[in-house]
Amino acid sequence: MSRGNVPPIGPPTGPPGDDSGCTVLHVDMDAFYASVSLLTRPELRGRPVIVGGGGTRGVVLSATYEARVHGVHSAMPMMRARRLCPQAVVVAPDHEAYSRASHGVMEVFRSVTPLVEPISLDEAFLDVRGAARRMGGPRQIGEWIRATVEDEQGITCSVGVATTKFVAKLASARCKPDGLLVVPAGEVVAFLHPLPVGALWGVGEKTESVLRGLGLHTVGDIAHTPLSTLERALGPASGRHLAALAWGRDERVVVAHEPDKSIGAENTFGTDVDDPAVVHRELLRLSERTAARLRASGQVGRTVSIKVRFADFTTITRARTLPESTDVGRVVYDTALGLYAALGLERARIRLVGVRVEGISDAGSAPHQLALGEREHGWRDAEQAVDRASRRFGAGAVRPATLVDPSGTGGNPPTRAQ
DNA sequence: TCTGGGGTCCTTTTGCCC
DNA sequence: TCTGGGGCAAAAGGACCC
Numbered sequence: 001m002s003r004g005n006v007p008p009i010g011p012p013t014g015p016p017g018d019d020s021g022c023t024v025l026h027v028d029m030d031a032f033y034a035s036v037s038l039l040t041r042p043e044l045r046g047r048p049v050i051v052g053g054g055g056t057r058g059v060v061l062s063a064t065y066e067a068r069v070h071g072v073h074s075a076m077p078m079m080r081a082r083r084l085c086p087q088a089v090v091v092a093p094d095h096e097a098y099s100r101a102s103h104g105v106m107e108v109f110r111s112v113t114p115l116v117e118p119i120s121l122d123e124a125f126l127d128v129r130g131a132a133r134r135m136g137g138p139r140q141i142g143e144w145i146r147a148t149v150e151d152e153q154g155i156t157c158s159v160g161v162a163t164t165k166f167v168a169k170l171a172s173a174r175c176k177p178d179g180l181l182v183v184p185a186g187e188v189v190a191f192l193h194p195l196p197v198g199a200l201w202g203v204g205e206k207t208e209s210v211l212r213g214l215g216l217h218t219v220g221d222i223a224h225t226p227l228s229t230l231e232r233a234l235g236p237a238s239g240r241h242l243a244a245l246a247w248g249r250d251e252r253v254v255v256a257h258e259p260d261k262s263i264g265a266e267n268t269f270g271t272d273v274d275d276p277a278v279v280h281r282e283l284l285r286l287s288e289r290t291a292a293r294l295r296a297s298g299q300v301g302r303t304v305s306i307k308v309r310f311a312d313f314t315t316i317t318r319a320r321t322l323p324e325s326t327d328v329g330r331v332v333y334d335t336a337l338g339l340y341a342a343l344g345l346e347r348a349r350i351r352l353v354g355v356r357v358e359g360i361s362d363a364g365s366a367p368h369q370l371a372l373g374e375r376e377h378g379w380r381d382a383e384q385a386v387d388r389a390s391r392r393f394g395a396g397a398v399r400p401a402t403l404v405d406p407s408g409t410g411g412n413p414p415t416r417a418q
Numbered sequence: 419t420c421t422g423g424g425g426t427c428c429t430t431t432t433g434c435c436c
Numbered sequence: 437t438c439t440g441g442g443g444c445a446a447a448a449g450g451a452c453c454c
Contacts, residue, residue, distance in 0.1 A: 075454085236429095267422095
């Protein structure tokens with residue numbers, strides 16, 4: 001509610017601002033993976049800790065603030081992070097624990113409002129319009145969430161409160177860690193314009209350098225650039241989008257359930273691979289995994305695509321649309337293998353392969369041609385039996401014979417259950 | 419510095435039909 | 437018959453996000 005005073009944007013958790021109309025909350029866990037990992041390793045508290053894959057090619061998933069001080073940040077190659085902060089403790093990710101903690105915090109959010117839009121395991125937008133009567137103003141709700149999450153899950157989070165998703169997100173980033181920031185409706189432009197262009201959602205390394213080439217360094221610079229200039233430099237869609245954001249215009253609303261558009265899996269080999277048999281086996285494993293996830297979610301997909309990344313990091317994709325949607329691993333694999341064979345590669349050095357299924361719809365609503373696909377029915381029945389066995393005996397209890405022996409070259413052994 | 423794995427969205431190219 | 441081009445969908449690539 002309005003408190004009469006209108007402070008400057010101020011420091012994290014600054015003086016109370018007018019939160020009327022600020023119905024969007026963005027909640028972001030602080031160093032989520034690292035914080036959750038510390039719950040079971042309390043002796044590491046206060047020390048620089050890096051969460052990341054153990055392999056030589058991993059990247060940093062998350063790091064505690066003690067490690068960030070040394071320049072470590074997520075997505076940084078592990079090698080480099082270790083060099084920057086040799087004293088850091090490196091722990092392997094524990095996805096089950098992250099998933100559990102995520103569930104817990106999302107439940108806290110849903111106790112406030114059903115309008116919760118998860119962005120990832122560790123962040124979400126909330127529309128708190130309907131919760132005011134029960135719980136008070138947006139700031140109050142934000143503070144309640146912060147306290148409750150810390151109380152129930154033992155980890156801290158930061159909350160941005162604003163009139164739009166995009167400003168709420170910037171606000172939570174601004175008050176990190178363990179903070180809350182309200183950007184009052186009347187102060188949006190003053191909040192935005194001093195920020196560097198890279199702060200905008202959708203401006204990464206490439207776009208930033210294009211903008212720098214135009215002499216644009218702050219959000220304010222973008223706001224005062226003719227729309228036609230932005231459209232020419234970045235394309236019509238991105239240009240318009242950035243211009244709108246620079247003035248704080250963001251029409252996107254909080255949506256609780258966004259349907260999946262694609263489901264896939266990919267794997268970077270421990271070392272580059274040039275043996276076609278190894279690639280084929282990996283495509284099979286990824287196809288089975290992808291199809292199993294489709295079946296588990298009751299969905300089917302119509303387009304199968306593969307991704308191949310070569311040793312020099314160049315990446316290509318190939319896709320084929322099927323006459324009929326599928327959730328059958330064998331169909332996905334046959335298609336993927338066909339796409340791969342059509343590349344005509346001869347002992348190319350391959351770093352990564354991936355399989356993805358697009359054009360997703362609900363299995364129940366997908367049209368199905370009875371006359372076709374009798375073989376697929378056989379495969380589907382077999383795979384559903386595997387699904388049942390996996391539920392009873394654990395993932396990986398049953399799998400294709402070619403995947404049984406994990407002692408082959410490259411890749412992760414397929415035995416790691418999730 | 420040597421770059422994961424899960425995705426979304428946008429742009430450009432290509433093939434097809436009329 | 438050849439050529440052009442509009443309109444469309446699919447394919448391919450790439451930037452970006454967490």
